[in-house]
Amino acid sequence: MLSYKEHILIRGYGAVSALGHNQTTLADSFQKAEPAFQVRAFNGAETAVGALQPAADELLARLAHEKKAYQSLDRTVLLAMYVSRQAVKQAGWEQQKDIAVNIGSSRGATGLFEKYVQEFQQTGVVPVQTSPVTTLGNISSWVAQDLGSSGATLSHSVTCSTGIQAIANAFAWLKAGMATRFLAGAAEAPLTPFTIAQMKAIGIYSTTTGHYPCRPLNSEKQNTFVLGEGAAVFALEKVADHQVHQAALPAAVLESVGFGFEAITSKTGISRDGANFKQAVQEAIEKSGNTEPVDLVIMHAPGTVAGDSAEWQALVSLFGKETMPAVTSTKWLTGHTYGASACLSLAYALQVLQEQRVPAFPYPTRFSGGKAPSHIKRILITAAGFGGNAAALLVRKI
Template identity: 50%
Template structure:
């Protein structure tokens, strides 16, 4: 954009099957999947490793109120704390810090438990409603961050929810309605009922946990695997002049710019389907590129949504081919084979993956046959990230080194 201001990612935090921070630097990662029994079947899932689980438990018992929280809220709090610490932000009460969090389902575990209790004894706890609203996630992140008086925005647009939250935060920042924002997504869907829903769709992977059960870009059979996690980003608007002055003063730290967030929608008869050529993906990618005045050839890497379903993967790849009609098309990568599909948190975790790619200038090679790239073939300066969800919606975020 021609704007003299930049939206910088000053800090980031995440928690997923890859642990706290989600570092993928190991050249030969091990599968981070386990097995969960649902009815008569054992399903692979991407749950938290032991150290991350300990962090969740410690947070739950650190504050009397937090013991009531759904797991989704706790994951969001842990990711947000990492982001604010990395950004060097301290709690403030001046209204300058906003919060925008996406979650497809919100307080899944608490909602299911409250409902089970009601079916068992006909009694509903007084805390049931306030602890299970979708706004509950963003409001508690704001409380924990000390963002009293600022915006606390919640978004639910299935699996692109985190980018809906990110795009709203960018709009607020560009409009001058806030100076800083915590934005991202969180999801803790590894509950019996949610897993049964995913299994009922007929897309769940039949591979064992140690066989890399989620295989985006591998074709049939479907290899969808559910995961849990959160990623939150500390966003700040800064002028180009201020950034230049900081660098002139000796600040040589790498800076990540969130250039744009684009959205796409296609009206489709099936709320779980999408067009064969991924029209919503095409619209979202083109909008993100247009907002940033970025030619397609300037994108080095593309983090696919790639849920591991043959139809979904194929439609997204056709959409990419339609937008990037060049021999300089970006290399295609995915993080779902590492951390599963985390629904409303997936876009945020994909963006965190993109930032790690920009930092390390590499990514781990998938240990299965796929069209995903195994290693970069050129320096990586700019990464586009895709997300999509039920209902025909898609979103794309463009991030770069500045």
């Protein structure tokens, strides 16, 4: 917990997903509250995915052709570079060099890795650049190269909790005075045949290609997991108490982060009572030192029967059914973007704090939270991944 005179301020952010490629287009999609799924053929089967829109693809193509070196980078790296530029611009950091970078990814350079494995299987050799452009550290280092920053560069993968873990690193580094400015977030580009096949093999992928292929908390008790791509990065600084209210939009502070872990009881590491979720949320709430109520929970809720139920049980055990905050999930709009999902949830939270509106689930749900207050101030965001890990963060409107 920080001193009451210090806060971790969100100076700016960048985001891209199936919903849009910048804050303006994302805000438009937020207002419409319409999902943005596409249907593509993977391994001979029509499959719903949360792919980027053509406008975003064009912007990434332009970025890739800015320099010869960029043309050999994976889509995941380009996504991270693209949203990092947005975050730095909004924060007013264009002339700053002392920026630390931690951008994680669950899968890393997915497209290039699979491409080079196929080439090796066919020819027995790989291109010279294979190792440097597929290593996980490739993401943060290229962002730093693109921005010309001289701060520390960190990369990691903690499955679907990766994004919150990156923000937690930034939180700790800023609190300890080890950095003055920090870019933290995650990027994911997993829409490849092999990765799609992995999720279908688990038996959780949505079998429908209708308007709402991904339906977290759905009343039918069906697995409706849908994979998506995207990235979100946040420009974070530690500021004194008197500086907080001078901040421009997005005008929000990170209150705390929490973590949970449990022994694996299944191939996906989910227990029925969501012990890891409970531990992470409880820790985030306690470390915030704030006794004000949580107004909204943006759940991890990937649209799987077991995962959604486990998380819900954890929330009930903490808040109680009668005093449950309002709940929502971004995945019915974008699909599950693996390590980037919680960061896109944070971007969504900033939209909610600005617009003071929470779009309702457009389909019947088996669980329902309370009604969001007229003034939404505190939002809890959760994430969990394979291996038994979970994470949570609290963000507050200034």
